[in-house]
Amino acid sequence: MRVSSMSVPKSPRIWQLAERRYRLIGTKCLKCGRVFIGPRKVCPQCGSRELQDVELPRRGRIYSYTVVRAPPMERENYGPYIIAIVELENGCKLTTEIVDCSPEEIDIGTEVEAVFRKIGEESKSGIIYYGCKFRPVK
Protein backbone atom coordinates (compact mmCIF):
# COMPACT_ATOMS: atom_id res chain seq x y z
CA MET A 1 0.00 0.00 0.00
CA ARG A 2 1.27 3.46 -0.88
CA VAL A 3 1.84 5.67 2.09
CA SER A 4 1.02 9.33 1.67
CA SER A 5 1.93 12.06 4.12
CA MET A 6 -1.72 13.10 4.04
CA SER A 7 -3.21 9.67 4.45
CA VAL A 8 -4.63 9.82 7.96
CA PRO A 9 -5.67 12.19 10.72
CA LYS A 10 -2.81 13.61 12.72
CA SER A 11 -2.36 13.20 16.47
CA PRO A 12 -3.24 16.78 17.53
CA ARG A 13 -6.53 16.66 15.65
CA ILE A 14 -7.35 13.31 17.19
CA TRP A 15 -6.62 14.55 20.71
CA GLN A 16 -8.59 17.77 20.24
CA LEU A 17 -11.80 15.78 19.82
CA ALA A 18 -10.97 12.55 21.66
CA GLU A 19 -13.04 13.16 24.78
CA ARG A 20 -16.09 14.24 22.80
CA ARG A 21 -15.83 11.17 20.61
CA TYR A 22 -15.19 8.75 23.47
CA ARG A 23 -18.03 10.00 25.68
CA LEU A 24 -20.37 11.01 22.85
CA ILE A 25 -20.61 14.65 23.87
CA GLY A 26 -22.59 17.01 21.65
CA THR A 27 -23.75 20.63 21.78
CA LYS A 28 -27.27 21.81 22.57
CA CYS A 29 -28.68 25.20 21.60
CA LEU A 30 -30.45 26.56 24.67
CA LYS A 31 -32.61 28.84 22.50
CA CYS A 32 -34.00 26.58 19.75
CA GLY A 33 -33.25 23.24 21.39
CA ARG A 34 -31.38 21.79 18.46
CA VAL A 35 -28.57 19.34 19.27
CA PHE A 36 -25.39 18.85 17.23
CA ILE A 37 -22.65 16.23 17.33
CA GLY A 38 -19.79 18.70 16.82
CA PRO A 39 -18.63 21.43 19.23
CA ARG A 40 -20.18 24.76 18.26
CA LYS A 41 -20.18 28.29 19.64
CA VAL A 42 -22.97 29.56 17.38
CA CYS A 43 -26.16 27.70 16.44
CA PRO A 44 -26.38 27.23 12.64
CA GLN A 45 -30.16 26.90 13.00
CA CYS A 46 -31.09 30.08 14.92
CA GLY A 47 -27.84 32.03 15.33
CA SER A 48 -27.96 31.89 19.14
CA ARG A 49 -24.67 31.88 21.06
CA GLU A 50 -26.13 30.11 24.06
CA LEU A 51 -24.90 26.58 23.52
CA GLN A 52 -24.02 23.96 26.07
CA ASP A 53 -22.14 20.67 25.97
CA VAL A 54 -24.45 17.73 26.60
CA GLU A 55 -23.92 14.00 26.81
CA LEU A 56 -25.88 12.48 23.94
CA PRO A 57 -28.30 9.57 24.29
CA ARG A 58 -26.60 6.32 23.28
CA ARG A 59 -29.62 4.98 21.44
CA GLY A 60 -31.35 5.98 18.24
CA ARG A 61 -32.69 4.78 14.91
CA ILE A 62 -31.14 4.46 11.46
CA TYR A 63 -32.18 7.47 9.33
CA SER A 64 -30.36 6.23 6.20
CA TYR A 65 -27.55 3.77 5.46
CA THR A 66 -25.25 2.42 2.77
CA VAL A 67 -22.49 -0.15 2.36
CA VAL A 68 -19.14 1.33 1.36
CA ARG A 69 -17.45 -1.02 -1.12
CA ALA A 70 -14.91 1.44 -2.57
CA PRO A 71 -13.06 2.62 0.55
CA PRO A 72 -10.70 5.57 0.97
CA MET A 73 -6.96 4.85 1.29
CA GLU A 74 -6.89 4.70 5.09
CA ARG A 75 -9.42 1.85 4.97
CA GLU A 76 -8.09 0.12 1.88
CA ASN A 77 -7.67 -3.21 3.67
CA TYR A 78 -10.78 -2.96 5.83
CA GLY A 79 -13.41 -4.52 3.55
CA PRO A 80 -17.00 -3.41 2.89
CA TYR A 81 -18.56 -1.59 5.85
CA ILE A 82 -21.93 -0.07 6.69
CA ILE A 83 -22.17 3.72 7.07
CA ALA A 84 -25.33 5.29 8.45
CA ILE A 85 -26.85 8.52 9.61
CA VAL A 86 -28.38 7.72 13.00
CA GLU A 87 -31.06 9.89 14.60
CA LEU A 88 -30.57 9.75 18.37
CA GLU A 89 -33.47 9.76 20.83
CA ASN A 90 -33.15 13.54 21.31
CA GLY A 91 -33.26 14.27 17.56
CA CYS A 92 -29.52 14.83 17.08
CA LYS A 93 -28.29 13.17 13.89
CA LEU A 94 -24.77 11.85 13.40
CA THR A 95 -22.77 9.84 10.88
CA THR A 96 -21.31 6.55 12.07
CA GLU A 97 -20.43 3.00 11.18
CA ILE A 98 -22.90 0.19 11.94
CA VAL A 99 -21.22 -2.96 13.24
CA ASP A 100 -21.95 -6.47 14.53
CA CYS A 101 -24.54 -7.19 11.82
CA SER A 102 -24.91 -7.73 8.08
CA PRO A 103 -26.61 -5.14 5.83
CA GLU A 104 -29.58 -7.53 5.44
CA GLU A 105 -30.33 -7.23 9.15
CA ILE A 106 -30.92 -3.47 9.12
CA ASP A 107 -33.21 -0.93 7.47
CA ILE A 108 -34.29 2.68 7.88
CA GLY A 109 -35.84 2.75 11.36
CA THR A 110 -33.75 -0.06 12.91
CA GLU A 111 -33.00 0.68 16.58
CA VAL A 112 -29.27 0.96 17.31
CA GLU A 113 -27.00 1.62 20.32
CA ALA A 114 -23.52 3.11 20.69
CA VAL A 115 -20.46 0.92 21.22
CA PHE A 116 -16.88 2.09 21.86
CA ARG A 117 -14.61 0.87 19.07
CA LYS A 118 -11.31 1.44 17.29
CA ILE A 119 -11.81 3.70 14.28
CA GLY A 120 -8.33 3.46 12.76
CA GLU A 121 -4.63 4.05 13.19
CA GLU A 122 -2.44 6.93 12.16
CA SER A 123 0.21 4.63 10.70
CA LYS A 124 1.89 1.37 11.64
CA SER A 125 3.79 3.07 14.44
CA GLY A 126 1.35 5.95 15.04
CA ILE A 127 -1.45 6.26 17.57
CA ILE A 128 -4.66 4.24 17.37
CA TYR A 129 -7.81 6.33 17.43
CA TYR A 130 -11.20 5.44 18.82
CA GLY A 131 -14.80 6.59 18.83
CA CYS A 132 -18.38 5.38 18.86
CA LYS A 133 -19.86 3.03 16.31
CA PHE A 134 -23.43 1.73 16.57
CA ARG A 135 -24.95 -1.76 16.54
CA PRO A 136 -28.52 -3.02 16.31
CA VAL A 137 -30.26 -3.39 19.68
CA LYS A 138 -30.86 -7.12 20.19
Add this chain to the structure above:
Amino acid sequence: MRGEVAVIGVGMTRFGEHWDKQLRDLFVEATLEALEDARIDLKDIKAMFIGNMGSGMWVEQEHLGPLLADYLGVPGIPSVKVESACASSGMAFRLGVLAVASGLYDIVLVGGVEKMTDVTTPESTHHLASAADREWEAFYGVTFPALFALIARRHMKQYGTTREQLAKVAVKNHKHGSYNPKAQFQRPITVEEVLSSPLVADPLRLLDCSPISDGAAVAILARADIARKFTDTPVYVLGSGVGTDTIALHDRDDITVLKSVVLAAKEAYSMAKVEPRDINVAEVHDCFTIAEILAYEDLGFAKKGEGGKLIDEGVTELGGRIPVNPSGGLKAKGHPVGATGVAQIVEIVLQLRNEAGKRQVPNAEIGLTQNIGGSGASCVVHILGARRR
Protein backbone atom coordinates in the same frame (compact mmCIF):
# COMPACT_ATOMS: atom_id res chain seq x y z
CA MET B 1 -25.85 43.16 -12.96
CA ARG B 2 -28.20 41.41 -15.39
CA GLY B 3 -26.76 41.42 -18.91
CA GLU B 4 -23.74 43.55 -18.03
CA VAL B 5 -21.14 40.83 -18.57
CA ALA B 6 -20.68 38.60 -21.63
CA VAL B 7 -18.76 35.42 -22.38
CA ILE B 8 -16.73 36.16 -25.52
CA GLY B 9 -14.78 32.91 -25.80
CA VAL B 10 -14.56 29.40 -24.39
CA GLY B 11 -12.16 26.48 -24.50
CA MET B 12 -11.61 23.13 -22.84
CA THR B 13 -9.42 20.09 -23.01
CA ARG B 14 -10.95 16.71 -23.60
CA PHE B 15 -11.85 15.31 -20.17
CA GLY B 16 -10.33 11.95 -19.28
CA GLU B 17 -7.12 10.30 -18.18
CA HIS B 18 -4.26 12.54 -19.28
CA TRP B 19 -1.40 10.51 -17.84
CA ASP B 20 1.19 12.27 -20.00
CA LYS B 21 0.15 15.80 -19.07
CA GLN B 22 0.54 17.99 -16.00
CA LEU B 23 -2.02 20.30 -14.42
CA ARG B 24 -0.38 23.39 -15.91
CA ASP B 25 -0.31 21.80 -19.41
CA LEU B 26 -4.06 21.18 -19.26
CA PHE B 27 -4.83 24.72 -18.17
CA VAL B 28 -2.63 26.31 -20.84
CA GLU B 29 -4.22 24.08 -23.52
CA ALA B 30 -7.76 25.11 -22.55
CA THR B 31 -6.76 28.78 -22.31
CA LEU B 32 -5.15 28.92 -25.74
CA GLU B 33 -8.33 27.46 -27.24
CA ALA B 34 -10.47 30.05 -25.43
CA LEU B 35 -8.23 32.93 -26.55
CA GLU B 36 -8.46 31.79 -30.16
CA ASP B 37 -12.23 31.52 -29.81
CA ALA B 38 -12.44 35.04 -28.36
CA ARG B 39 -9.94 36.34 -30.92
CA ILE B 40 -8.04 38.23 -28.25
CA ASP B 41 -4.47 38.29 -27.07
CA LEU B 42 -3.21 37.32 -23.62
CA LYS B 43 -2.17 40.93 -22.99
CA ASP B 44 -5.88 41.90 -23.07
CA ILE B 45 -6.57 39.78 -19.97
CA LYS B 46 -6.64 41.97 -16.87
CA ALA B 47 -7.15 39.31 -14.18
CA MET B 48 -7.58 35.56 -13.71
CA PHE B 49 -9.85 33.53 -11.41
CA ILE B 50 -9.01 29.82 -11.34
CA GLY B 51 -11.27 27.20 -9.80
CA ASN B 52 -9.50 24.20 -8.30
CA MET B 53 -10.47 21.92 -5.47
CA GLY B 54 -7.36 20.10 -4.37
CA SER B 55 -4.13 20.59 -6.31
CA GLY B 56 -2.32 20.61 -2.97
CA MET B 57 -3.56 17.10 -2.24
CA TRP B 58 -3.49 15.55 -5.72
CA VAL B 59 -0.27 16.98 -7.14
CA GLU B 60 1.24 18.74 -4.09
CA GLN B 61 1.02 22.11 -5.82
CA GLU B 62 -0.70 25.16 -4.40
CA HIS B 63 -0.43 28.82 -5.41
CA LEU B 64 -2.05 28.16 -8.79
CA GLY B 65 -2.85 31.84 -9.41
CA PRO B 66 0.70 33.00 -10.09
CA LEU B 67 1.82 29.59 -11.39
CA LEU B 68 -0.73 29.61 -14.22
CA ALA B 69 -0.29 33.31 -15.00
CA ASP B 70 3.45 32.60 -15.26
CA TYR B 71 2.93 29.62 -17.59
CA LEU B 72 0.54 31.65 -19.74
CA GLY B 73 3.24 34.26 -20.17
CA VAL B 74 1.44 37.00 -18.26
CA PRO B 75 3.18 37.11 -14.86
CA GLY B 76 2.23 40.37 -13.21
CA ILE B 77 -1.53 40.31 -13.55
CA PRO B 78 -3.83 39.60 -10.58
CA SER B 79 -4.47 35.85 -10.57
CA VAL B 80 -6.02 33.82 -7.76
CA LYS B 81 -7.25 30.31 -7.03
CA VAL B 82 -10.86 29.88 -5.91
CA GLU B 83 -11.91 26.82 -3.90
CA SER B 84 -15.42 25.52 -3.21
CA ALA B 85 -14.87 21.76 -3.62
CA CYS B 86 -16.58 20.53 -6.83
CA ALA B 87 -18.18 23.97 -7.26
CA SER B 88 -14.78 25.71 -7.39
CA SER B 89 -14.88 26.92 -10.96
CA GLY B 90 -18.58 27.80 -10.87
CA MET B 91 -17.58 30.10 -8.01
CA ALA B 92 -14.54 31.36 -9.98
CA PHE B 93 -16.90 32.22 -12.85
CA ARG B 94 -19.14 34.16 -10.47
CA LEU B 95 -16.18 36.10 -9.04
CA GLY B 96 -15.05 36.92 -12.57
CA VAL B 97 -18.53 38.19 -13.41
CA LEU B 98 -18.55 40.36 -10.27
CA ALA B 99 -15.09 41.70 -11.09
CA VAL B 100 -16.19 42.83 -14.56
CA ALA B 101 -19.60 44.08 -13.41
CA SER B 102 -17.90 46.18 -10.74
CA GLY B 103 -16.12 48.12 -13.46
CA LEU B 104 -12.66 47.19 -12.16
CA TYR B 105 -11.68 45.12 -15.22
CA ASP B 106 -13.02 45.07 -18.78
CA ILE B 107 -11.76 41.57 -19.66
CA VAL B 108 -10.99 38.66 -17.31
CA LEU B 109 -10.20 34.98 -17.67
CA VAL B 110 -12.07 32.45 -15.55
CA GLY B 111 -11.18 28.81 -15.58
CA GLY B 112 -11.06 25.55 -13.73
CA VAL B 113 -8.60 22.70 -13.63
CA GLU B 114 -8.07 19.41 -11.81
CA LYS B 115 -5.45 16.67 -12.19
CA MET B 116 -6.75 13.60 -10.37
CA THR B 117 -5.41 10.48 -12.09
CA ASP B 118 -1.79 10.69 -10.93
CA VAL B 119 -2.84 8.93 -7.69
CA THR B 120 -4.72 5.69 -6.93
CA THR B 121 -8.52 5.60 -6.65
CA PRO B 122 -8.45 5.08 -2.84
CA GLU B 123 -6.20 8.16 -2.56
CA SER B 124 -8.59 10.22 -4.71
CA THR B 125 -11.50 8.92 -2.61
CA HIS B 126 -9.70 10.16 0.51
CA HIS B 127 -8.93 13.58 -1.01
CA LEU B 128 -12.51 14.03 -2.26
CA ALA B 129 -13.77 13.33 1.27
CA SER B 130 -12.18 16.61 2.37
CA ALA B 131 -15.25 18.27 0.80
CA ALA B 132 -17.31 16.62 3.56
CA ASP B 133 -16.83 17.20 7.31
CA ARG B 134 -13.44 15.56 7.93
CA GLU B 135 -13.95 15.22 11.69
CA TRP B 136 -17.60 14.14 11.88
CA GLU B 137 -18.21 12.36 8.56
CA ALA B 138 -15.00 11.30 6.79
CA PHE B 139 -13.36 10.30 10.11
CA TYR B 140 -15.88 7.44 10.35
CA GLY B 141 -15.22 6.19 6.80
CA VAL B 142 -17.64 8.25 4.72
CA THR B 143 -16.91 8.57 1.00
CA PHE B 144 -18.70 10.73 -1.56
CA PRO B 145 -20.55 7.83 -3.17
CA ALA B 146 -21.66 6.95 0.38
CA LEU B 147 -23.09 10.42 1.07
CA PHE B 148 -25.11 10.38 -2.15
CA ALA B 149 -26.16 6.79 -1.44
CA LEU B 150 -27.56 7.97 1.92
CA ILE B 151 -29.52 10.63 0.04
CA ALA B 152 -30.67 8.14 -2.63
CA ARG B 153 -31.98 5.66 -0.06
CA ARG B 154 -33.99 8.41 1.70
CA HIS B 155 -35.33 9.71 -1.64
CA MET B 156 -36.42 6.21 -2.64
CA LYS B 157 -38.08 5.70 0.76
CA GLN B 158 -39.82 9.10 0.94
CA TYR B 159 -40.95 9.45 -2.68
CA GLY B 160 -40.80 6.01 -4.24
CA THR B 161 -38.01 6.93 -6.64
CA THR B 162 -36.90 3.68 -8.29
CA ARG B 163 -33.55 2.06 -9.00
CA GLU B 164 -34.48 2.05 -12.72
CA GLN B 165 -35.11 5.81 -12.71
CA LEU B 166 -31.61 6.40 -11.36
CA ALA B 167 -30.17 4.11 -14.04
CA LYS B 168 -32.02 6.02 -16.77
CA VAL B 169 -30.14 9.21 -15.81
CA ALA B 170 -26.82 7.49 -16.55
CA VAL B 171 -28.18 5.99 -19.78
CA LYS B 172 -29.39 9.40 -20.98
CA ASN B 173 -26.12 11.14 -20.15
CA HIS B 174 -23.99 8.46 -21.80
CA LYS B 175 -26.15 8.80 -24.92
CA HIS B 176 -25.59 12.57 -24.90
CA GLY B 177 -21.86 12.03 -24.24
CA SER B 178 -21.63 9.90 -27.38
CA TYR B 179 -22.25 13.13 -29.36
CA ASN B 180 -19.50 15.05 -27.54
CA PRO B 181 -15.94 14.62 -28.88
CA LYS B 182 -14.53 16.04 -25.63
CA ALA B 183 -16.36 13.60 -23.34
CA GLN B 184 -14.42 11.01 -21.34
CA PHE B 185 -16.98 8.33 -22.23
CA GLN B 186 -18.52 8.38 -25.70
CA ARG B 187 -20.20 4.97 -25.55
CA PRO B 188 -23.94 4.53 -24.96
CA ILE B 189 -24.91 2.17 -22.12
CA THR B 190 -28.13 0.34 -21.21
CA VAL B 191 -30.25 0.21 -18.06
CA GLU B 192 -29.24 -3.45 -17.69
CA GLU B 193 -25.54 -2.52 -17.78
CA VAL B 194 -26.06 0.07 -15.04
CA LEU B 195 -28.00 -2.38 -12.87
CA SER B 196 -25.39 -5.12 -13.25
CA SER B 197 -22.34 -2.88 -12.69
CA PRO B 198 -20.51 -3.39 -9.36
CA LEU B 199 -21.96 -1.81 -6.22
CA VAL B 200 -19.93 1.16 -5.00
CA ALA B 201 -22.16 2.32 -2.12
CA ASP B 202 -25.57 0.62 -2.06
CA PRO B 203 -27.88 1.40 -3.79
CA LEU B 204 -25.42 3.26 -6.08
CA ARG B 205 -23.41 1.25 -8.60
CA LEU B 206 -20.32 2.07 -10.62
CA LEU B 207 -22.35 3.36 -13.57
CA ASP B 208 -24.27 5.72 -11.26
CA CYS B 209 -21.00 7.51 -10.49
CA SER B 210 -19.15 10.17 -12.44
CA PRO B 211 -15.54 9.15 -13.13
CA ILE B 212 -12.25 10.43 -11.74
CA SER B 213 -10.87 12.72 -14.44
CA ASP B 214 -8.25 15.21 -15.55
CA GLY B 215 -9.15 18.33 -17.47
CA ALA B 216 -9.41 22.08 -17.73
CA ALA B 217 -12.01 24.55 -19.00
CA VAL B 218 -11.75 28.30 -19.60
CA ALA B 219 -14.10 31.18 -20.41
CA ILE B 220 -13.20 34.76 -21.30
CA LEU B 221 -15.51 37.45 -19.87
CA ALA B 222 -15.87 41.01 -21.10
CA ARG B 223 -18.04 44.02 -20.39
CA ALA B 224 -21.20 43.53 -22.44
CA ASP B 225 -20.87 46.93 -24.16
CA ILE B 226 -17.51 45.97 -25.70
CA ALA B 227 -18.24 42.28 -26.33
CA ARG B 228 -19.20 42.74 -29.97
CA LYS B 229 -15.75 44.13 -30.75
CA PHE B 230 -14.48 40.57 -30.30
CA THR B 231 -17.30 38.28 -31.36
CA ASP B 232 -20.58 38.29 -33.28
CA THR B 233 -22.05 35.85 -30.80
CA PRO B 234 -21.50 37.06 -27.24
CA VAL B 235 -23.41 35.11 -24.61
CA TYR B 236 -24.73 37.24 -21.76
CA VAL B 237 -24.75 36.48 -18.05
CA LEU B 238 -28.36 37.15 -17.04
CA GLY B 239 -28.36 35.71 -13.55
CA SER B 240 -25.95 34.46 -10.91
CA GLY B 241 -26.77 32.88 -7.56
CA VAL B 242 -24.92 31.21 -4.71
CA GLY B 243 -26.14 29.29 -1.68
CA THR B 244 -24.60 27.31 1.16
CA ASP B 245 -25.79 24.73 3.68
CA THR B 246 -24.39 22.80 6.64
CA ILE B 247 -21.14 21.04 5.75
CA ALA B 248 -22.37 17.71 7.18
CA LEU B 249 -25.36 15.96 5.67
CA HIS B 250 -26.51 14.80 9.12
CA ASP B 251 -27.09 18.38 10.32
CA ARG B 252 -29.88 18.93 7.77
CA ASP B 253 -33.59 18.38 8.54
CA ASP B 254 -34.31 16.62 5.25
CA ILE B 255 -31.37 15.31 3.22
CA THR B 256 -33.50 14.91 0.06
CA VAL B 257 -33.48 18.71 -0.42
CA LEU B 258 -30.27 20.58 -1.23
CA LYS B 259 -31.09 23.94 0.33
CA SER B 260 -28.01 25.56 -1.20
CA VAL B 261 -29.42 24.76 -4.66
CA VAL B 262 -32.84 26.21 -3.81
CA LEU B 263 -31.18 29.42 -2.55
CA ALA B 264 -28.77 29.77 -5.48
CA ALA B 265 -31.54 29.12 -8.02
CA LYS B 266 -33.85 31.65 -6.38
CA GLU B 267 -31.19 34.37 -6.60
CA ALA B 268 -30.28 33.52 -10.19
CA TYR B 269 -33.90 33.30 -11.47
CA SER B 270 -34.79 36.54 -9.77
CA MET B 271 -31.80 38.42 -11.19
CA ALA B 272 -32.40 37.02 -14.68
CA LYS B 273 -36.16 37.67 -14.42
CA VAL B 274 -36.96 34.20 -15.71
CA GLU B 275 -38.70 31.13 -14.33
CA PRO B 276 -37.78 27.46 -14.53
CA ARG B 277 -40.15 26.98 -17.51
CA ASP B 278 -38.20 29.61 -19.50
CA ILE B 279 -35.00 27.53 -19.45
CA ASN B 280 -34.30 25.88 -22.84
CA VAL B 281 -31.26 23.83 -21.86
CA ALA B 282 -29.44 23.05 -18.60
CA GLU B 283 -26.14 21.59 -17.45
CA VAL B 284 -26.59 20.22 -13.93
CA HIS B 285 -24.27 18.60 -11.40
CA ASP B 286 -24.87 14.85 -11.88
CA CYS B 287 -21.87 13.66 -9.85
CA PHE B 288 -24.14 10.69 -9.05
CA THR B 289 -27.41 9.81 -10.80
CA ILE B 290 -29.47 10.75 -7.72
CA ALA B 291 -27.93 14.24 -7.85
CA GLU B 292 -29.56 14.90 -11.24
CA ILE B 293 -32.97 13.88 -9.85
CA LEU B 294 -32.42 16.28 -6.93
CA ALA B 295 -31.40 19.01 -9.40
CA TYR B 296 -34.70 18.68 -11.34
CA GLU B 297 -36.58 19.23 -8.09
CA ASP B 298 -34.46 21.87 -6.39
CA LEU B 299 -34.16 23.95 -9.60
CA GLY B 300 -37.95 23.88 -10.01
CA PHE B 301 -38.15 21.70 -13.14
CA ALA B 302 -40.26 19.22 -11.12
CA LYS B 303 -42.03 19.20 -7.75
CA LYS B 304 -40.15 17.68 -4.79
CA GLY B 305 -40.30 13.92 -5.09
CA GLU B 306 -41.33 13.93 -8.75
CA GLY B 307 -37.87 14.16 -10.36
CA GLY B 308 -37.99 10.50 -11.34
CA LYS B 309 -41.05 11.14 -13.53
CA LEU B 310 -39.11 13.60 -15.69
CA ILE B 311 -36.57 10.96 -16.62
CA ASP B 312 -39.32 8.36 -17.23
CA GLU B 313 -41.14 10.74 -19.59
CA GLY B 314 -37.99 11.69 -21.52
CA VAL B 315 -38.50 15.38 -20.73
CA THR B 316 -34.78 15.95 -20.09
CA GLU B 317 -33.43 14.03 -23.08
CA LEU B 318 -32.21 15.74 -26.23
CA GLY B 319 -35.49 16.26 -28.11
CA GLY B 320 -37.44 16.62 -24.85
CA ARG B 321 -39.01 19.80 -23.46
CA ILE B 322 -35.94 20.75 -21.40
CA PRO B 323 -32.79 18.84 -22.35
CA VAL B 324 -30.49 18.41 -19.34
CA ASN B 325 -26.77 17.68 -19.67
CA PRO B 326 -26.50 17.60 -23.48
CA SER B 327 -22.70 17.49 -22.98
CA GLY B 328 -23.02 14.09 -21.30
CA GLY B 329 -22.92 15.71 -17.88
CA LEU B 330 -20.40 14.84 -15.21
CA LYS B 331 -21.33 11.18 -15.71
CA ALA B 332 -20.16 10.83 -19.31
CA LYS B 333 -18.22 14.01 -20.07
CA GLY B 334 -16.08 13.43 -16.97
CA HIS B 335 -15.65 15.24 -13.65
CA PRO B 336 -12.24 16.82 -13.03
CA VAL B 337 -13.82 18.42 -9.99
CA GLY B 338 -12.35 21.93 -10.12
CA ALA B 339 -12.94 22.22 -13.88
CA THR B 340 -16.57 21.12 -13.91
CA GLY B 341 -18.28 24.47 -13.24
CA VAL B 342 -16.66 26.27 -16.16
CA ALA B 343 -17.04 23.19 -18.40
CA GLN B 344 -20.81 23.53 -17.81
CA ILE B 345 -20.55 27.19 -18.91
CA VAL B 346 -18.59 26.11 -22.02
CA GLU B 347 -21.42 23.75 -23.04
CA ILE B 348 -24.19 26.30 -22.49
CA VAL B 349 -22.23 28.93 -24.46
CA LEU B 350 -21.83 26.51 -27.40
CA GLN B 351 -25.56 25.67 -27.20
CA LEU B 352 -26.61 29.35 -27.19
CA ARG B 353 -24.26 30.06 -30.11
CA ASN B 354 -25.82 27.16 -32.02
CA GLU B 355 -22.41 25.46 -32.27
CA ALA B 356 -23.06 22.24 -30.34
CA GLY B 357 -23.13 19.96 -33.38
CA LYS B 358 -24.99 16.67 -33.03
CA ARG B 359 -26.08 17.53 -29.50
CA GLN B 360 -27.48 20.97 -30.39
CA VAL B 361 -30.76 21.90 -28.68
CA PRO B 362 -32.73 23.69 -31.46
CA ASN B 363 -33.37 27.41 -30.90
CA ALA B 364 -31.86 27.45 -27.41
CA GLU B 365 -31.89 31.04 -26.14
CA ILE B 366 -31.70 30.70 -22.35
CA GLY B 367 -29.51 28.16 -20.57
CA LEU B 368 -28.76 27.32 -16.95
CA THR B 369 -25.78 25.82 -15.12
CA GLN B 370 -25.91 24.29 -11.63
CA ASN B 371 -22.64 23.38 -9.92
CA ILE B 372 -22.59 21.95 -6.38
CA GLY B 373 -19.78 21.50 -3.89
CA GLY B 374 -19.58 18.48 -1.60
CA SER B 375 -22.92 16.99 -0.64
CA GLY B 376 -24.56 20.31 -1.48
CA ALA B 377 -22.86 22.45 1.18
CA SER B 378 -22.31 24.96 -1.61
CA CYS B 379 -24.03 25.63 -4.91
CA VAL B 380 -23.67 28.16 -7.70
CA VAL B 381 -26.26 28.67 -10.44
CA HIS B 382 -25.86 30.77 -13.58
CA ILE B 383 -28.38 31.74 -16.23
CA LEU B 384 -27.00 32.69 -19.62
CA GLY B 385 -28.79 34.20 -22.60
CA ALA B 386 -28.17 34.61 -26.31
CA ARG B 387 -29.66 38.08 -26.01
CA ARG B 388 -28.71 40.80 -23.58
CA ARG B 389 -32.24 41.67 -22.35
